[in-house]
Amino acid sequence: MTTHLKIPKFSIGVGDRFAHQAKAQLQVCILANAKGLAIAPVWNKSNREHTIIGSEPTATRQAADKAVKELVWPLPYFLDADHINLKTVDRFLGACDFYTIDVADSIGKPADEALVQAFTHRHPELIGTVNIPGLDAPLHTTADFVASVVRKYLAAVIEAGEIYRYIEQKKGAGTFITEVSMDETDSPQTPIELLIILAAIADEKIPIQTIAPKFTGRFNKGVDYVGDLAQFRMEFESDLAAIAYGIHEYGLPDTLKLSVHSGSDKYSIYKPMREALRKFNAGVHVKTAGTTWLEEVIGLAEAGGEALALAKEIYAQAYDHRDELCAPYATVIDIDQDGLPSPSTVDSWASEQFTGALRHLPGDGPETALYNPNFRQLLHVGFKIAAKMGNRYLHMLEANEEIVARNVTENLYQRHIYPIFLQN
Numbered sequence: 001m002t003t004h005l006k007i008p009k010f011s012i013g014v015g016d017r018f019a020h021q022a023k024a025q026l027q028v029c030i031l032a033n034a035k036g037l038a039i040a041p042v043w044n045k046s047n048r049e050h051t052i053i054g055s056e057p058t059a060t061r062q063a064a065d066k067a068v069k070e071l072v073w074p075l076p077y078f079l080d081a082d083h084i085n086l087k088t089v090d091r092f093l094g095a096c097d098f099y100t101i102d103v104a105d106s107i108g109k110p111a112d113e114a115l116v117q118a119f120t121h122r123h124p125e126l127i128g129t130v131n132i133p134g135l136d137a138p139l140h141t142t143a144d145f146v147a148s149v150v151r152k153y154l155a156a157v158i159e160a161g162e163i164y165r166y167i168e169q170k171k172g173a174g175t176f177i178t179e180v181s182m183d184e185t186d187s188p189q190t191p192i193e194l195l196i197i198l199a200a201i202a203d204e205k206i207p208i209q210t211i212a213p214k215f216t217g218r219f220n221k222g223v224d225y226v227g228d229l230a231q232f233r234m235e236f237e238s239d240l241a242a243i244a245y246g247i248h249e250y251g252l253p254d255t256l257k258l259s260v261h262s263g264s265d266k267y268s269i270y271k272p273m274r275e276a277l278r279k280f281n282a283g284v285h286v287k288t289a290g291t292t293w294l295e296e297v298i299g300l301a302e303a304g305g306e307a308l309a310l311a312k313e314i315y316a317q318a319y320d321h322r323d324e325l326c327a328p329y330a331t332v333i334d335i336d337q338d339g340l341p342s343p344s345t346v347d348s349w350a351s352e353q354f355t356g357a358l359r360h361l362p363g364d365g366p367e368t369a370l371y372n373p374n375f376r377q378l379l380h381v382g383f384k385i386a387a388k389m390g391n392r393y394l395h396m397l398e399a400n401e402e403i404v405a406r407n408v409t410e411n412l413y414q415r416h417i418y419p420i421f422l423q424n
């Protein structure tokens, strides 16, 4: 499968909910580039975020183009229509050149049994002993097992093919990056399931360049990974091996790589990720979604005065509307209601208390003493409140551009890019 537009080996998905931080985010890639890491920025914003905020993908496009022009960024960059399907893709067709086709809802839908049997006949290499280079031991499967996996995923893959061909027909083959995402579902996919899914995707002739499986463990929004690190390491390495094998065996694009969703703040898995990527000489795409929005609030709180007052107002309203704000994110947040400070408590806070409670730093040193993950997660999903404030919020960002940008850049570079890609 050939494709003209290729995703570079390393790329980072940056969410810019209010389209005000593109320069601060691009600055991160410039810093990385200066250290010898060529990493492409991908501005991703899902249909859900556009809908909650009331924005259109063209605004993201304009902000990205403007930042690239002003900072004279010489390398590729992309705009990701994140988590789209056939119903929602249309408004992204003009602005985006990266499509994350989300078929998680179709996992487990019944598949035509004749197609399942045809798959197992077409793929004898997946049955019995499967030798995947890079794995310590060969995998062992049976025809029944492969059929059961195909039964679970085939409807989702066929749907991904329909969505892919729709976009291809509108935009032209090879002019966009295709990702297939299966992360927003209940159970993780094992490496052998991933390989079977890749075979099915190749059969559907989808030239995918990134794939987002659901990994083992909790990937909650804006907080650290919760799960078995040794198991994560083993699965992540096996996934990398399965992808390399899938490229070779099924002729998928040689740029194909893993996409890690809700990748921001997963400090404890950055080391196993970094080591696995080096071991397999593999690329990766890491989506950081809402971490930038939180840095905006941190920057405002740090600025003090009316900016701090606005940050407190956002929290107070988020607190009052917490049930409604949390509902769409129920599977990816864990908030202990009793751990939320009351708005009147927060009202008495100085800048340092607010930023200390909100800022998420790696480790558990004294600098993390004020950190409150409940407070952080509620504000993470609270961007709707800022969206409702409209220009009041945006003007405050503009008035405090420097301090906000410093927080955005520092967070993405020092706490994300550096430990994932650059640390020794």
Ligand SMILES: [Zn+2]
Pocket (backbone or CB within 6 Å): 083, 181, 183, 184, 261, 262
């Ligand atoms: Zn996602």
